Amino acid sequence: MSEQFPTPGPAADGPGGSSRFGRAQSPAVMEPAKAVACVAAGRVGDIAALLEEEAFFSRCAARYRAARFGAPGAAEERSWRNSWPPLFAALVRAGLKDLQVYLEYGTPGGGRRLDALLVGVGPGGKLVLVVVELKQWQTCRILDEQRVMRSDGLVTAHPVHQVAAYRSFFQHWRPKGAPGLEVRGVVVLHNATADEGAVLAAGAGGDVGIPVVTGQELSGPSDGLAGLLCCGDLAAPEAGQVAAFEDIRWQPSSRLLDHVGADLTGSRAFALVGDQQDAFVRIRQAAAGHLPTGDKGAAPDGGGEGAVITVSGGPGSGKTALAVRLLGYLMRRHPKAAPRFITPSGTLRAHLLDAVRGHLAARELFPAAGALRGTARQTGALVIDEAQRLKRSRTHGLPADLADVLEQVPLAVIFLDERQIIRPDEGTTVEEIRTAAHRLGRTHHHLELTGSFRCSGSAAYTAWVDALLYGTPTPWTGHTGYDLALADDPFQLQDWIEHATEQGYTARTSAGFCWPWTRTRTRGATTLPLDITIDVPAGPATPARTWRAAWNAATALTHPHDGRPLAPHSQLWASHTGGHQQIGCIYTAQGLEYHHAGVIIGPDLTWKNGHWTAHPQHSRDKDLRHLTPDQYLPYALNTYRVLLTRGTHTTRIHTTDPDTHHLLQTLIRKS
Template identity: 65%
Template structure:
């Protein structure tokens, strides 16, 4: 990944969290932010507690969630010096937006200045504010703050924000002169110079420090990149706030080509047939529904008969996600006017898509978070939804966000697996979607993917897993060359994963959520060994295996070297093999060698599976009754057991369950204790 690309993956407070307020309750004008007005107006209020309270309310109403005390504290610390500098520089007539949220996207800008450009159009200056006094510069566009937290270099960060306006400006919008500046109001000139010199690719983005903010007015205006920006009138403000941001054709074509070229998204077997069928139905639907959906909820959905809903169901390894991504790629290149978007409730899958397209600035907004489905539905005419079964139900009905999309978007392609529901409040069925489509006059087409393209194409293995969990367990005899085995203890699992990793393969250990998970701070230099499993070998005393769950955030050593990837990239980024994942970080992904620990929450007793929710450490599940927990536990382990493309090794902590698995897996085939590669 290039240094520029790393700015797209910044994991900091500027990523918009789950939306808690419907977009229709956003402030008038459609601009999501904490405050908006002229520099002079806000400068007169910025120190007032009442103003901060109003910003908190508007922040919530914009769908950003509830700002924590640290966020509000940063406003109190950083806004006054910024506005003092703007006023001294004679910039009181510029328009300013605080905590500006990119429409439909996942970014928040500390401040956005808008002025009239000398040659017509508008000048936009993106401002990144930091309270840092010192930091240590690492490689790859990263810095380590004085508190030990490793984060994106602020120049790279603000450059990524600026790129949104460059790549999402639609035809007919005002001409935009795009600029950016970093303001470290507590830092020294030496620190600012070091940061600036560490980002030579962005030498047009100055890093201002405390001394710079005391420069004479004319010089200060130049440093702030606003010396030629003039006052904006009401018509210019309305024109800016009325821009319907949309990705450029070049961006869509580039990202579509990138996705199409990724080996992980290649199509084979019935995937290609399904792709052709969906492609043809999509073209028909988009032709018949040429008009975009209404812009505001309640103003009417698409007319009956003018839209299509396509459901695609398939089991683990059937290629749902690969097909979903290839469809998005196709829509981007062949139907750019449909403003195609890809949405998944799986944060892990979304993170991997962002990682795959990170080399092109502006790609992030093509993959909005699931919490923004309603607002996305007001702009997009083609939406691909993957892992739809993970969407939360409401009042016993399908997710209201999904219903809103079905109401308003002409083309909706929904991928789901009804047996991958892993929480009690989740789930949607093809039958439900069909009934809803019929009731609203939509055409519904249903397809199924029946192949298996994971597990070395071994449908025999996926069928064996289905029988093991939901039917009558049968012996495994090594069909189709898939490598399945059991390990007497977790040490054998770990040895196999380390051996496979050393050989250049991807290998991961996953487990049921049966041990506490301690969230890690970015400044942590070690991971808590939350998982402890005691085993008693045939010879010798008990052995205790200890391991760490995947880290909640990317961690580095004191020297800035990677220690652990962020949880959502645990399955693919280096170092992940040293931590244990769970269903939330493994679902939707795959790796060569899979090692699975079946915890005490699921046990084999009296020729049937029994559930023990009290053994779970998942707060959403542990208080369920056993009969409520059982189907979810079976679904969870079904996910974990079907991640490996070449090998699966299993260890069950319950002795009777482990014995049951041992008797099923033919000891004369590929099973050898302590062997996982």
């Protein structure tokens, strides 16, 4: 069962506007509070009875969509039918039919969805939560304490540590004043034997305190079954206690905010210099005027009408470093504002989550882009990076979710680069945001980052790229220390990337989306389809050849025997082991950087008769192929601008078009 989803919105009422979920004669099967996102809630015994009705699963699917989890796939619904009945049969046999249960319980930040959550009352009267992770597996291979390989070849998180992360969420996100909670967890392998479960439990390492219960044990004697499920000492919660639990508005604790904020603030990767520091000071002043300070929520220093701050800058100007550093500051200085960081770039979000993976509950601080509207209702300070990637409204232009942010969030800091708009359904401008903010009575400030902290600090190189693509191409003098050269063919480019990787540098090749991309998800696969093919004509000392390469992988590729990484997931292609052996695209390179950058300019953009010409028929992006050449041209130019500015020290360019290659030969001295 998947774990990531857009943040849930308010739950929809049942059929006919009823406030109950399920049968009218089952008063214990209730709609949860509006803020609770799940597919079913009620007493264990009542839900168990509903499992016999086919309509129940249809209603669960409807609530799945209403909770904004997306659309449940066939595999998801099949897992419900396979996993829920054995779990509930065991709970009823164990005498736990009066506990409260939530199925597919969603956490507010968009990072978790729990298979089942039980709520009971412990001996001291404290509420006890039991997180239940359901697995249909029988056997798996233990790769290490954190990872296992299923029998179908999929490498996934160890279920025990998966539950530990859920437990961490409840422990670190309980706000002050909320009812006291004890959190437990259990992994249920309802198709496995006791011996198979013991292997998985032993592979978790150490005493994590989360047992593994198998189908063999679920069908065994009822005596002691409640204890196996971590519920042996629990009593049924009263209606008021259930309501108190559902009324909790989960917020990160000050301790979690402080730890993650300190990590982000202290990271060398997010150090600020020059106009980044100036912008940071001005944003801090605005925050003091519009947000409460400290744990006790002291009043803002200034007016409270709300502020919108836009920060623009070109590639390497430090927008993301400033955005992340700002989040860390807001966490520590203004925790009551519940600061959040959102980016429409799934690749950038994946890297941020990777950076804070040591804090199991921290991913909720980085909601998915689909959570923007829901997050706007929950936070007082929102940082949005790569805002130009937000989807535009078909009727109003300005992204609808962004309009909600401008209206509701006391402090919104929006980072964007208008020359990184790469699709016709994306894009917002500083002027559009300014106009909307003023219409809503919000204060608007605009800051511009003009420095360059990529490309060896070479503003001259980024200026050269802009002149090449948008102005009059000029020769590259190379006097600034940045290393730029041409690669005569892709074999030469590949050899350069391999050599740089062997020397310990991060080196990646990216290309225009001009070749098909097969989204293979084959379990246990050890190779990727070589979708990219470039014919290289014969040279003075070489025969005609065809270069073949694979795009970045749709899912992480691991060795089927030992789980050794072979290719990272596309979102982590730029930084994880093996990424140099695949070719990245605009969607996996934007917002990131690496030491050495190889760039392949494909046949969708060529230099003809003294100007750039676009060829949308060569694009493999279905949302761009229908455009006219004039419509496609700005997106092609912006795409290659992004790809050409990823390298911190070096860039090598290869182009498939002879005329374009000749242009670059006249501009770039031979290395």
